[in-house]
Amino acid sequence: MKPDLMLFWIAVSLYGLSAFAYLFGMMAKNDKLFTVGLWSAVAGFIPHIVVIALRWSETGISPFFTISESITFGFFCTILIFLIFKFTNKKIRPLGVLIMPVTFIMMGWAGTLYKEAAESIAPALQSGWIWAHIIGAATGFGAVLTAAGFGLMYLLKDKYTFQIFERLPELKIIDDLSYRFVAGGFIMYGLMIVSGAFWSHQVKGNYWAWDPVEVWSLISWLTYGIYLHLRITMGWRGKRLAWYAIIAMVAMIVSYWGIPFTMETFHSGFRIEH
Amino acid sequence: MFQKIYKFLSSAKLALALLILILACCVFGVTVFRGQEAWEVIFSAVWFNGILVILIVNISFCFFPRVLRRRLTVVSFGMILFHLSFLGMLFGIVYNSFFFFHGTIRLTEGEVLPIGSLASWDITNRGRYFDLSKLKGEISLMKMHRGYVVEGEDKVVAYEVAIGHRGDTKQGVLYITNKLSAFGFDYYRDKEGFSPLVMLHDKRGRRLHGFFIPLQSLQNKWDESFLYTTGTKEGPGTLPFPQDPLVPEFSLQVIYIPDPEKERAGDAVFRMWPLGPENRSDIDFNHSKDGREATGDNDTNKQEGLDETDEDKPIFEGRVMIGEKFPAGKYYLSVPEIRYWVAMSVRHDPGFVLVLTSLWVGLSGMVITFIGRMRRSKKKS
Structure with a gap:
């Protein structure tokens, strides 16, 4: 398995862990699980960034064009917004209850559509x-x-x-x-x-x-x-x-x-x- | 009466109802109806465009009288810009619809066409008040470049074009993200194809007649390969040959098989039928695919007479290399040269400046309103 794909699935797994921590935290009314959820999301975000950087550096083409790349970047921005908010406003601890499961499902779908990085970019996209x-x-x-x-x-x-x-x-x-x-x-x-x-x-x-x-x-x-x-x-x-x-x-x-x-x-x- | 109309048009509820109606139309336009059907039934329909116009009228009646009575704040300034942008867009679109010109012009390398003659254009569409005298000068395609690279980026194809009028010539290279602007018109890359020079020779090898035939690029739905042939975009076909000023003697189909290694090289396939009342346009795509069904070289070319029981069978059929001659009864046919044809989309949209500027104004309005509201809520808290 290529390193970028391996890192991608590590990110998805950590987002999965985060999603379940948030969901179980809400069901069990346990605050501590929200903390697990938050730090799993942080841990998943690191390989998420590395995957984008690796694909970008591999061919020099920004990796945002295929469906898998588009979802990956969309949820990169989502998690970034979520984490910035979480670390600047600590009052809304269960916020990840909706965000993390959606991220987990969509990133998992992106993983099944994952393809090799493109070697060329369509001329219409060179703008x-x-x-x-x-x-x-x-x-x-x-x-x-x-x-x-x-x-x-x-x-x-x-x-x-x-x-x-x-x-x-x-x-x-x-x-x-x-x-x-x-x-x-x-x-x-x-x-x-x-x-x-x-x-x-x-x-x-x-x-x-x-x-x-x-x-x-x-x-x-x-x-x-x-x-x-x-x-x-x-x-x-x-x-x-x-x-x-x-x-x-x-x-x-x-x-x-x-x-x-x-x-x-x-x-x-x-x-x-x- | 007037007061009632004004009240109706200036209602905030009407604005909301119109927004929901437009949303519903859009949802129908991508679910129930799709593509061309959606365009015909909804998006190009007068009633739908009427709703858009009513929305803008409603914005003017509903928003501006209210906001202009209030003190100017950051929020209200942003809102004014946002709503003003809709008016700007409407004026831009209406103005453009009166004065626009859209056309498609097709040239083969080396060809020069008078822009002012409507016969030079494949398609033209213009606004009611477009002044045809704006179409002036000549256009020529100097070369079509394949694998055109700009600052390390492969643009795939580029057209080198010159447009001249009364001694003033504008020359440039246009590719998909780079238009050429000349004398009030913008030229965009549209499509391109092969244009072989088909030459008719007598039995002594003398050249009788020749002309460039633009070929269609038809994609085989099974293996996605391309067939470059005479015909229409619907399928392969023939054309009467030779053409004016000579008297046509037969229907000819030409297929070009490019050399994968060398540009403008490869083979040509000729298929000829007796001249019928109409050109053939029902040739089996797969039969003629890449000409493999045709015989391979000059020595083995079929030169059979027409089988009376099988009118579809060509009387002459054969494949030769570019530059070689193909014997066809009392004539020879050859393709001594391959050129490209290109089709350019030509546009004159004087209202677009207002529309595109309005888009930025609208976006700025949104940002200013957002900032204003954030500041206001910060002050409150």
């Missing part, structure tokens, strides 16, 4: 816009997944009176955090769409062609645009928006990895090149 596009997409996803995590925290604290949930901050604060991450994700999705439009203009001369991936990205953006509209102009708060954030996150996963890589679109063309 500076790709950086803004990929970073916007990956960090946007990381932000809305974290927002969904806060949504779950809100619902748990609202429903249960166990000590582990009572230690969480007030509902209003959790609600506000979820909103902030949605707003941040909304901006990053905006960056993804705008840079994609400029990229398309550079390559084809148009900025929007109603390609299925473009439409799905618009669906993602509108979904969170409606969230913000409901909150700001219609005054929605709390439970309803918490559910909204969780359901919207499922739509994001379909939009990001379910559609572009299973349908023949402008984006899937990039995949075939490799």
Whole structure:
């Protein structure tokens, strides 16, 4: 087994350990398991970084184009956001209850699709816009997944009176955090769409062609645009928006990895090149 | 009455309803309907574009009168920029729809075409008020480069193009991420193919007639190999030969089999039928695939007469190397040279500047609003 693939599965295993620690921690109402979950996530993040670095250094081509690479980078950003938040705000200990299982499942799926690093890059991808596009997409996803995590925290604290949930901050604060991450994700999705439009203009001369991936990205953006509209102009708060954030996150996963890589679109063309 | 209309158009609930409606249309456009069907049924439909316009009208009526009455803050400034960007996009799109020009122009290496003549274009599409006199000058394809490398990056193909008008010539190399702009138009790489020079000789070897035939690149769905042949994008076909000014005498199919080692070398396969009322376009793809079914060299070329019971059988069929002659009754045929043809997408979109600028304005608006809200909540806490 190649070192990068071995490290990849080590990362997935540690994320798995983290996911189960969070889930069992919640079921057993045991705070200590959350600590195990957090440090397993940190331990998994190290080989995760090394895998990306190894693939990048192997051919000199940024490893973000195949479905496996795309998921790997998307969850790299997600875990990075999660860890930064966890180490700067220690009050929301069970936050990984949603984030880590999703990361474990998606990274495991990426592992089954893992391929050799590409030796050449399709000419259409040789554009500076790709950086803004990929970073916007990956960090946007990381932000809305974290927002969904806060949504779950809100619902748990609202429903249960166990000590582990009572230690969480007030509902209003959790609600506000979820909103902030949605707003941040909304901006990053905006960056993804705008840079994609400029990229398309550079390559084809148009900025929007109603390609299925473009439409799905618009669906993602509108979904969170409606969230913000409901909150700001219609005054929605709390439970309803918490559910909204969780359901919207499922739509994001379909939009990001379910559609572009299973349908023949402008984006899937990039995949075939490799 | 007017007040009622204004109230309706300036309602925040209408904005939300429109957003949900657009979202639903998009979901239908990628699930129930897909691809071209979605484009025809939803995205290009007047009613859908009408919804988009109503949304922008609603933004103007609903947002601006409210926000302009308030004190200008970081948040409201960001919101103004964000909503203003939608208006900018709408104006850009509408303006562009009146004055745009989109076309596809196809040239073989060495060919010069007058841009102003619509006969030079394969496809043209233009706005109602596009001034045709803007199409001026000449375009020539000097060379198509394969394996074109820029700063260590392989661009695969690049077109070296010159566009001239009244002694002023703009010359450049365009590839997928690099357009060529000249005299108000942008030229983009679209597609390319082989264009063999097919030469007709008499029995004494004298050249009677020759012209470049752009070949289709058809992909075999089974093994993904390519067949380079005369025909249409739907499949292999023939063309009457020789062409104007000579009188056509037969239908000809030409297949080019490139040499994997050497560029512009390889073999040519000729297949000829008696001239029919229509060109053949129903040739079996797999039968003619890479010409292997044709005989291998000059000595063994089939030169049979047409079997009256099998009209599909060619009267002459054979494979020769590039530069060699193929005997076909009272003539010889040859391909002395292989060139490339390229198709370029040519665009003139005067409204795009406003649309693309609006995208950045909108994004800046989002960022400013976000920062403003963060600052505000920090102050509160």
